Amino acid sequence: MRAKSQWLLAQLCATFLLLGGYLDASAQDEQALAYYRQAKINWRQAEGQSLTIGLNKHPFTESLLPLIPEFRRLTGINVEYLILPENEYFTKLVADLSQQRGEFSVIMTGPMRNWQYVPPDWIIPLDDFLNNPKLTDRDWFKLEDFYPALIAANRWNGKTGGGVGEGPLYSIPVLEESYILAYRKDIFEQYNIKVPATIEEMAEAARLVKKNAGIAGIVARGTPTIGTVATGFISGLKGYTDGKWSELDDKLAANLHDARSVKYTEAWVGMVRESGPPNWANMQWYDAMEAFTAGQGGMIADADFFAANYEDPKKSKVAGKVGYALIPAGPDGSPHSGLWTWALGISKATKNKEAAWLFVQWATAQPTLLNATIGYRNYNPSRASISSDPRVHEVMAAWGGGSYLKTVAKNLETARVAWVPQPERTRLGDIWARALHEVYFQRMPAADALKKASGEVDKVLKEAGIK
C-alpha cells in the first residue's frame, strides 16, 4: 500500500515537472515571437499554405534554419527548403525560374542576379506587398532601417544599361558586401611600408612584404571566373578611372580594352605575378580569404565582411594584426567600391505570394537579422540598427583597432553596384577573368587579351539579343 502511494507521488511529481518544463518552453516560444506579434498584421492570414525556399549555403542560411519552426508557429505556414552550394544553387534556380515551375517560392538572390531574372519576368516587385497594410506594418518593419545604398542596389527599372536604384524593389538585402583593403599592420609597421593609396603603391607594398616578410605580398581570387574581377579588381579599376569607366559603353559595346583598363590590368596582374601566391590562378574566394587568415598574405582587396574571419581568434593567425583601408583610388582619390547584397526575392510562378512575402518580411525583420549577425557571424549587417546594436558594435569596433568601422563607413558613402545592368554579366565576367589569365601566363599582352575579350563579349551580347 505504502509502495503504491509512493509510486503515485512520484508520478504526480513527474507530471508537474513535465508540465512545468512544457510551460517554460512555451513561455520562451512566446517570448521569441513577442517582437513579431507587435506588427499590426495578421501573421496567420496564409495559414495552411506551403512554401519552398531556395537557399545558397551561407551563414545567413545557417542562421535561418533553426528559426523556421518559430515562423511556422507564428504563421501556420509550412516551410520546406533546399540548400545548395552557390554554383549548383544558381543553376537549379534558373532551371526552376525559366520553366516557371514555382518550385521555389522565396529565393536567395541579389542585385546583379536580379538583372537576369527581371527581363524575362521571373521575379516580382515587392513594393505592392510593402505598401499593403494588410500584409506589412511599415512602422514595424522599418524599411528605412536598411542602408539606403543597399535598398537602391536592389531596385531596378528593368532597362538594360542603366536604371539601378530606380523603379521597383525586387529583393530585400540580408547583408552588405563592399570591397576594402585589408593589410598586415604588424608587417607594414615593422618594415615601414606605406599603406597604399594608388595601384602603383599597392604593387610596391606587395613587393616589399614579399621581400621582407617572405610571404605573398598580395592574395586575391584568381580562377578564370567572374569572381576574379568582381570584387577588389573592379573596385580598384573603378577608382583608378575616377568612376568614369564602365565595362560597357553607352551603346553596350564592350570597353574592356580601353587604354585605362589596359594600364590598370597590367599593374594588377603584374603585382599578382610578381608578389602574389604561386597558385593565384587556382584561388577561389575562400582560398584567398583562408590564405590571408592563415598569415600567408600581406594584403587582400576583397569583401569587407571577410574581416569577421580574419579577426576570429579561434581560427585566425592574424587576429588583431590587421589594418583596414580603402582600395587604392585614382587621381581624384575617392573610392569607387563595388557593392553586393545577398537578398530575398519572390518567384513569379509561386502560387502563395502572400505567404512568400510574410516569410521574406519575417526573415528580414530586425530580430531575425540580429540573430544571424550575433549567432552566426552574418556580417556586415544590412540594417543600421544592427550595426549600432551594442553587442554587434562592440565586436566590429575592435577590428583593426577601430579602422574597420571607419573604413567601411567611408566606403559605403560612395559604394555602388559596379557593373552595367544586363543579363549576361556573369558571362562577361568569366570572359574578362579568362583574359586576365592570358596576361598572367604571358600568352598575350594585356591590350590584345582585353581587345579579344571585348570582341567575345560583343558576340555574346549580340547572340543574346541584348544589343
Added chain:
Amino acid sequence: MTSTRRRRGRRDRYLPYLLLAPALILLAGMLYPFGLGLYYSFTSYWLQYPNRFRFVWFDNYIDLLGEPLFLRALEFTLGFTLLAVLLQVGLGLAVALFLHARIPGRSAIRALMLMPLMIPPVITALMWKIMMASTNAGILNHLFSFVGVDPINWFGSTQGAIVSVLIIDTWGNLPFVALILLGGLQAIPTEPYEAARVDGAGPIAMLRYVTLPLLSPFIVLAVTFRAMDSLRIFDVIYATTAGGPNDATTNLQIMAYQYSFQWYQMGKGMAQAVVLLLLVVMVSYLLMRLWNRASESTQ
C-alpha cells in the same frame, strides 16, 4: 473449355511483351534524355531566354568549329586520354605482375590496393587538392622539401595542373586496371610458361613472348574502359581546377558543362556533349574490334 483456351492463347500472346516491359521501360528511360539532348543540340535553347527558342539545324556544330576554346578542349581531351591510358595501363600492368608473384602479404596488399576504388572521385580530388597545396603547407611539397625540392606549383601553373589531374586520376583508377590485368594473369595456363622455360626463355622473354600476347585481350579491355572514362573525365577536373588555369585542363566535358550550366546555353552545351559522345563511341568501337581480334588470336 474453349474460353479457357482462348484466355491461355491471349496470355501466351501478351506474355513476351509483359516480360520485356521492364527492359523496354529502362531503354526508354535511357533513350529519352539522350534524344532530348540530341534535339536540343539542334536548337538555340538558352535557359535564360526561353522566348528565343528555335530550331537552328547545324548552327551550334558549325559555331563550334570557329570556337578556339573548342579546339583547345578537343586537343586536351585526346591528349589527356592518351597519357592517362598509357600511364594507367603501364603502371597497372606492373602492379598486376607484382601482385601475381608469390610475395609475402599478397592478400593484404591486394585488399589495401582496392581502397582508392571505394572513394568517390570528387572526394579523391579534394583530398589530393589539399595535399597538393602550392606552398609547403601541402603535405606533398612538405615531403619534397626534405629532399631539397622547391615547392611545386601543382594547380597554379598550366603544366602543373595537367600533371596534377593526371596523377589524381591515375591514383583513383590504377587499382581497377591492375585488377583486370591480375585477373587476366591468373587465367593464363601454366603450360606455355613451362614450354618456354624448357626452351630456355628468361623472365623478360617470357613476359614478351608469353605473358603479353596471352594477356592482350585483357589489356585491350582495360584500355577500352580507361579510354572511355578518360575521354569523359569531369569530377576530378571540376573539383580541382574547374578547367583552369588558362583553360589548360578544359576538356569537352567541362566545356559542355560551362556552356550548359554556367552560361545556360543548353543548345551549344548539348552540341559539345554530342561531339564528345561521338568521340567516345568511335574510340570504343575501334577498341572493341581490337579486343575481338586479340581474343580470337589467343584462342
